[in-house]
Amino acid sequence: MPDASHASSPRQLDVAIVGGGLGGLYAIHRLRKLGLKVRAYEAGSGIGGTWFWNRYPGARCDVESLEYSYSFSDELQQEWKWPERYGTQPEILKYINHVADRFDLRRDVQLNTRIKTATFDGATNEWTLRTESGEDIRARYCIMAAGNLSTPRVPNFKGIGSFKGKWYHSGLWPHEGVDFTGLRVGVIGTGSSGVQMIPLIARQAKHLHVFQRTANFSLPARNAPMEEERESRHKAEYPARRRAAYDTPFAIGGYPRPTQSALDVTEEERNAAYEAKWQEGGSISYLYTYTDLLVNKEANDTASEFARNKIRGIVKDKRTAELLAPKDHPIGTKRLCLDTNYYETYNRDNVVLVDVRSAPIQEITEKGVRTAEAEYELDVIVFATGFDAMTGALREIDIRTSDGAVLADHWEGGPLTYLGLMVSGFPNMFVVTGPGSPGVKTQMIASIEQHVDWIADAIDHLGRHQLDRIEPSPQAESEWVGHVNAVADSTLYPLANSWYVGANIPGKPRVFMPYVGGFDRYKKRCDEIVSKGYEGFTLSRHKAEVA
Ligand code: N01
Numbered sequence: 001m002p003d004a005s006h007a008s009s010p011r012q013l014d015v016a017i018v019g020g021g022l023g024g025l026y027a028i029h030r031l032r033k034l035g036l037k038v039r040a041y042e043a044g045s046g047i048g049g050t051w052f053w054n055r056y057p058g059a060r061c062d063v064e065s066l067e068y069s070y071s072f073s074d075e076l077q078q079e080w081k082w083p084e085r086y087g088t089q090p091e092i093l094k095y096i097n098h099v100a101d102r103f104d105l106r107r108d109v110q111l112n113t114r115i116k117t118a119t120f121d122g123a124t125n126e127w128t129l130r131t132e133s134g135e136d137i138r139a140r141y142c143i144m145a146a147g148n149l150s151t152p153r154v155p156n157f158k159g160i161g162s163f164k165g166k167w168y169h170s171g172l173w174p175h176e177g178v179d180f181t182g183l184r185v186g187v188i189g190t191g192s193s194g195v196q197m198i199p200l201i202a203r204q205a206k207h208l209h210v211f212q213r214t215a216n217f218s219l220p221a222r223n224a225p226m227e228e229e230r231e232s233r234h235k236a237e238y239p240a241r242r243r244a245a246y247d248t249p250f251a252i253g254g255y256p257r258p259t260q261s262a263l264d265v266t267e268e269e270r271n272a273a274y275e276a277k278w279q280e281g282g283s284i285s286y287l288y289t290y291t292d293l294l295v296n297k298e299a300n301d302t303a304s305e306f307a308r309n310k311i312r313g314i315v316k317d318k319r320t321a322e323l324l325a326p327k328d329h330p331i332g333t334k335r336l337c338l339d340t341n342y343y344e345t346y347n348r349d350n351v352v353l354v355d356v357r358s359a360p361i362q363e364i365t366e367k368g369v370r371t372a373e374a375e376y377e378l379d380v381i382v383f384a385t386g387f388d389a390m391t392g393a394l395r396e397i398d399i400r401t402s403d404g405a406v407l408a409d410h411w412e413g414g415p416l417t418y419l420g421l422m423v424s425g426f427p428n429m430f431v432v433t434g435p436g437s438p439g440v441k442t443q444m445i446a447s448i449e450q451h452v453d454w455i456a457d458a459i460d461h462l463g464r465h466q467l468d469r470i471e472p473s474p475q476a477e478s479e480w481v482g483h484v485n486a487v488a489d490s491t492l493y494p495l496a497n498s499w500y501v502g503a504n505i506p507g508k509p510r511v512f513m514p515y516v517g518g519f520d521r522y523k524k525r526c527d528e529i530v531s532k533g534y535e536g537f538t539l540s541r542h543k544a545e546v547a
Contacts, residue, residue: 013037015459016129016139018118018397020109021049023145023432023448025100026070028108030456034463040145041131043114047106048096049147051089055173056382057204058196059089062221062283062338063443066234067252068092070099070445071242078235086223086338118142120401120427125468125542127428140468141459143452144394145432148440151392153505154383155188158363165368167381170197178380180204186369186376188361189384190216195337197384199345208351209376211361211369214497215326217307218337222281242446249518251438251446255288262290262299274306283336293332295491300330307331314343320353321346329496389499390435390513391415401426414502414511418472418480418536419526421451427471430455435513436484440500442519450519454526461530462539469540476536488512 015031017024020042031038044052061068065082080095087095100106114132121128127142152171154160160167168178170193185205187194190212202208234241245253262270270290277286292299308325315321324343345351359373368378388395391411399407405425410416417423420437421430432451433439439447458470488494493516494501502508515522529535 010128010136010138011039013039013137013139015141015143016041016127016137017143017145018115018129019049019145019147019150019393019432020044020047020111021052021145021147021150022070022096022445023147023452024049024109024143025096025105026072026448027143027145027432027452027455028105029072029103030452031459032108034456034460036459038108039137040109041113041115041129041137042109042111045112046093046097047100047109047111048093050149051093051096053150053152053171053173054193055089055175055177056168056170056193056197056384057178057200058198058340059170059173059193060196060221060223061087061092062192063252064254064282065091065226066231067245067254067443068445069095070449071238072449073103074239076102077238082226082231084223084225086221115397117398117400118429119399120429122402122427122542125428141428141430143430143432143455144397144434145448146393146397148390148393148433149387149499151388151396152383153386153388153392155361155385156506157361160364162366163364163368163381164366165379165381167383169383169385170194171387180380182206183379184368184377185209185380185382186211186378187382187384188356188369189386190214191384191386192216192335192337193386194384195339195342197382198351199339199341201382202345202348202351206350209354209369209378210351211354211356211371212323213356213360214328215324216334216337217304217326217331218339218342219283219286219307220278220281221338221340222279223340245443245446246450246523247520249442249520250284251442251450251519252284255282255284258288258291260290261292261296262302263292263296267302270302271306274303278306278310281338283332283338287332287336294330294493297330297492297495300332300492304331311343315346317346323353323355329498330492333491333493333496334498334500386499386504388505388508389502390440391502391508392505394431394434399426399429412509414509415513416477416481418477419522419529420515421454421526422470422472422537424472424474424477427469430458436480436515438515438517438519438522441514441516447519450523450526454530457530458534461534465539467539467541469542470534470537472537479536483517484515485512487515487517491516 014036015038017027017040020040024040046052065087115129117130119128126138129137152169184207186209188211195218241253311325312321359371368376415435417436497503
């Protein structure tokens with residue numbers, strides 16, 4: 001239950017953190033080491049963020065477990081045992097809970113507490129966060145670690161309230177699970193969530209209709225039990241491996257960097273290379289086949305066509321195979337899915353792919369889904385329709401300052417940040433892996449650690465210099481946003497209608513949000529800015545001396 005001790009005086013903190021996921025938890029640990037009074041506020045009834053909410057069948061990370069884990073404690077990374085190549089949602093949640101216990105983080109997490117407003121008072125130099133139940137929290141600094149894919153969106157289909165069966169969203173999955181046995185199920189959406197759940201639901205349900213608007217590329221994950229020898233080899237070299245990973249664009253190590261263009265080799269050589277990567281499994285591995293797959297359309301066409309031919313080879317029904325073979329975007333420009341038996345699932349007798357691009361969903365009826373062509377009778381509808389990504393969580397909080405700045409207005413034409421870490425006009429508010437950061441295009445925990453370390457160092461720097469305010473200049477912010485866009489425009493990413501550009505949310509401004517210049521380049525820039533005395537930031541002192 002929310003803490004009810006707020007009736008009288010607001011809680012006073014050094015740092016208030018919004019979110020009790022991987023980012024919020026690491027921020028507690030890191031900032032406590034500076035002797036600061038910190039507390040994280042988490043809307044869920046448990047810690048874990050994404051891994052707390054996304055409990056749909058098949059939910060699993062698409063980055064290998066030995067990489068997708070905290071690096072801040074060598075004892076932790078040595079001792080934790082990952083049972084499989086890719087962690088399942090329950091396993092990752094277990095790990096997060098273990099970390100919280102091991103580092104005694106829970107006492108500074110307040111669960112069941114949604115932050116509704118955050119207001120900066122320039123006179124007192126403090127943020128006041130107000131919870132849904134009316135508790136006020138005051139803090140010098142505020143860290144928004146509310147997640148990028150934490151605001152689930154169900155499309156505004158006509159008639160959704162009339163459906164007599166049950167419906168679920170992938171990102172709000174019931175803790176008790178859902179038994180699909182003997183049921184007629186419809187899954188709407190074929191992004192990473194849909195691709196993971198479809199094979200498992202198909203095995204249980206009496207019948208499954210998959211409503212696909214846009215086909216996505218998916219590669220085999222080749223998940224397997226963790227090989228002991230591989231694990232011990234990796235662990236023996238852990239610190240060096242982590243350092244090497246931070247020198248790569250995706251902050252993921254273990255994949256040799258490509259050295260050749262896809263167009264410098266023969267078709268036979270190329271196809272042999274793609275085949276080897278297909279067999280190896282994993283998305284980075286595939287995209288690392290050649291240097292130019294994400295920047296040269298002609299080069300990318302060769303990798304895209306190889307993947308399409310694989311789909312054609314797996315799916316027996318020719319029409320279904322053609323519908324599943326993506327043609328509207330270059331491979332890798334939308335989040336590349338990893339799967340286990342996704343395409344094979346369409347060979348089952350109880351699975352039908354419904355093309356809702358040519359015949360869009362018109363309404364949800366009492367009985368199921370009606371498209372422009374037919375009505376599909378269903379017992380259960382699963383919305384794997386994604387999230388209001390990157391800006392959704394912050395837009396749900398009314399963030400403003402006593403000077404009249406309102407974040408929603410500042411971001412009306414798309415999010416503006418400096419390094420993805422701070423927003424001009426909103427002093428002392430930090431963002432973890434938000435828009436303008438490479439976060440979502442990297443091994444997320446590496447980005448979280450790098451961001452939180454940077455933030456903690458900045459707060460420490462201010463304290464040591466008797467300063468108490470930091471904010472980016474509008475010019476630094478606008479130059480960073482310009483750089484983020486220029487980098488994106490030098491790649492193929494803008495060719496896809498993805499959540500990276502807000503394309504999945506009707507009316508959302510079309511702006512490329514993640515920084516795709518690479519984690520290595522980004523980290524270097526962050527460090528350079530610090531070494532130049534926090535270039536682009538204004539550091540100052542505001543709080544009057546106590547007499
Ligand atoms: O969401 P998505 P997601 N009518 O936005 C469709 C991470 N993640 O939850 O493409 C019909 O990718 C939509 O169609 P379209 C990962 O970063 C990671 O799957 O807009 N269809 C699309 O097919 C991922 O990228 C992991 O035409 C509609 C789907 O719904 C991100 O989360 C696992 C529709 C939404 O796909 C989001 O993935 C899961 C409509 N009105 C998620 N509206 C792993 O680590 C939307 N759609 C493995």
